[in-house]
Amino acid sequence: MSTEQIGMPSRRRILGGAAALGAGAVVTVGAGPALAAPRPPAGTPAPAVPGAVPQPGPAPEFGAATVTPADARYRDLVRGMNQRWVGSPESVRVVDSTAQVLAVVQEAARAGKKLTVHSGGHCYEDFVFNASTRIVLDMSEMTSVSWDDRFKAFAVEAGATLLDVYERLYKVWGVTVPGGMCYSVGAGGHVSGGGWGMLAREHGLIVDHLYAVEVVTVDAAGTARVVVATREPNDPERDLWWAHTGGGGGNFGVITRYWFRSPKAVGTAPGQALLRPPAEVFISAISWDWAQVTEAALTRLTRNFGAWHVANSAPGGPYGGLMSFLKLNHRSNGQIGLLTQMDATVPNAEQLLHDFIAAVTEGVDIPTGPVTTAMGEHGPMPEYYTPQRMPWLQSARYLGTTNSTLVDPSLRGDYKSAFHKRNLTDAQIATFWKHLTRTDLDNPGAMVLLSSYGGAVNAVAPGATATVHRDSVFKLLFQSYWPSAADDAVNIGWLRDAYEETYRTTGGVPVPGDTTDGCYVNYCDIDLNDPQHNRSGVPWYTLYYGANYPRLQQVKAKYDPKDRFNHGQSIRLP
Known part of the structure; x- marks a missing residue:
């Protein structure tokens, strides 16, 4: 669907019945809405009428x-x-x-x-x-993005894809949310799982800007109802809002709408409600030829990347606007790469980017070159061997739409994740080398990806949202893409071998502790349930949710007491 169609004033303007709800209000089938009177968002004047009631959702253009x-x-x-x-x-x-x-x-x-x-x-x-x-x-046709004047927040329907959200918010109001990079990811699952992206180190996670959520739930009697829950302290439904700040999708009901307003926002105008992205960014992409990569070079490069993030992941500072990805592709790819985005509006930004690349490449005694192969999500990008300055929205479009792998209708995939508080050990990097150079796998789409984390993400307390991982400095994604079911076993086996050996001292998974901090729920991995692959004794829900899991169970019991919304890793009833 084109960006121009999203949230247009003429589209679906009026919706009667169930969707016209107030904060903390619920409505059941056949019942009228019961309006509550929560406080307005912090920094805004009291609403013109009693009860901060969200605007009705857009009118449907078609019947179900x-x-x-x-x-x-x-x-x-x-x-x-x-x-x-x-x-x-x-x-x-x-x-x-x-x-x-x-x-x-x-x-x-x-x-x-x-x-x-x-x-x-x-x-x-x-x-x-x-x-x-x-x-x-x-939900893929529920794509409206609009300003809700009575909530003083932006309403985003669950089917809206991220690039459409960014385009609408930025082109019309000059603001954005710090969500993910892939253009086609839907808001519904992305937000509920925590949601991180290119602006995370500068502005936190997307859930750190979530004001309210609208959810269709089912009570113990089997009656469906619509609930609007806000972050307001006096909202009786506030726990449902909290559960959707990282508690994962498919757990409590059907998400229909989110509202976004930054917690420090002041004023009532749309342009004051959310963060403003940098006007311009630098993009850099460099590579190393696998034919020249030695184990010593790979070790030094990976250690440097991790050490830089350990030293530069406190909130604030000149590097808050930097996000980087070290792409350790399988040798059959032909290259490994480093992709970096840097806020070009901070003082001395180009030199800061140069210094970062110098720190990561220090002691790596092989030459760099342009990225000429597809690496994971992204295609070749040789033009960025010399850092290019470009407007922020152009960058979001470019990085979002060049990841054709994620939307290739012929591909199969498998994934595993880890949060790190401290650097990788030499033994773990040696494990990378072992599996990235294996000859029983010939797949350019197999890789270990190290991603920047920390910064503003770590300025939020672990219990303030359902996203518990608030002291990690970088994140790992082990992934592989392949086209044929005949290759399932070799690719899934390779991933399991590489991942479980990397974390062999903690039972094959990155258990929460001084060095690692579990896994990312949006990179769901059913192997975490299996004691054959997770030998740590730490259950999957602790790896995802840590100390927040019991509270999520209480929310589950309140809003889905019969466990009608469930899947292989859904929140279990207490």
Whole structure:
């Protein structure tokens, strides 16, 4: 869907019935909304009428569409981006309003049918498309992005994709949210899992700017209702807001809308409600030829990258606007690479970027060159061997849309993650070398990716949001993409070997402690449930949620007491 269509004033302007809710209010099928009177967002005057009530959602442009196996559209609608997962539901329901969502959820609850939710389609496991799902609720047409004057916040429907959100917010109001890089990721799952991206070190996670969420839940009696929960301290539904600041998708109900307003925002105008990105950034991309890479060079490069982040990950400072990715591709790729974005508006930005690259490459005695191969999500980018200054939105578009791997309809994938508080050991880097140079795998799409973290992310307390990982300095993603089911075993086996050997001293996973801090829930990995692969004795939910898990269970018990919303790693009832 084009950016111009999103949130246009003429589109879906009026919605009666269930979606017209106040903060902390709920409505059940057949009931009118019960309005509450929460405080307005911090820094704003009191609303003109009693009760800060969000504006109604956009009016639907179409009635909910039902797609069954007999329909030619069915095969397109029962799969996401990862072609390992193809569902076989009784039907897919394509919806266009909160009221339509409410009706489908109520139908599923009455019939006792399992329902799962699809928005952008980037779920790494089979949590949406699996054999037990009977109804898939497709949110991908709920894409409105608009200003809600009564909440003094931006409303974003769950099906809106990230680049469309960025384009709408920035072109119209000059603001943004610090979300992810891939353009086609849907807001619904991205935000609920914590959501990090290129502006994270400068502005935190996307959930650090989440003001409210609208969720369709089902109570113990089987009655569906719409709940609007805000971060206001006096909101009786505040725990539901908190659970959606990193508690993961598919756990508590169906998310239909988010509202964003930065916690330190003052004033009532849209341009004052959210952060302003840097007007310009630098992008740099350099590579090393695998034919010249030695184990000593790879060790030094990886150690340098980690050490720089350990030393430069406190909130604030001149490097808050830097985000970098060390792409350790399998040898069959031909290159390894370093991709970096730097806020070009800070004083001496170009020299800071040069100094960062010099610190990472210090002692690496092989020449650098342009990136001429595809690396993980991104294609070749030889023009950025010399850092290029470009407007922020152009950069977001470029980095977001050059990751064709993520949206290639022929590819299968597998993924594993780790948060690090301290640097990798030489033994762990030696494990990288061992598996990146294995000859039983010939896949340029296999890699270990080290990503910047910390900065403003770490300025928030671990319990203030459901995202517990607030003292890590960089993050690892072990991933592989391949085109054929015949290659599943070799690729999944390679990932398991590399990951479990990297963390062999802690049972094959990065247990929370002094050095590592568990895993990222948006990079879901069902192997964490399996004692054959997770031998640590630390359960998957501790790796994802740490000390926040018991509170998430209490929210689950309140809003989904019959566990109707569940998957392989959903929050368990207490």
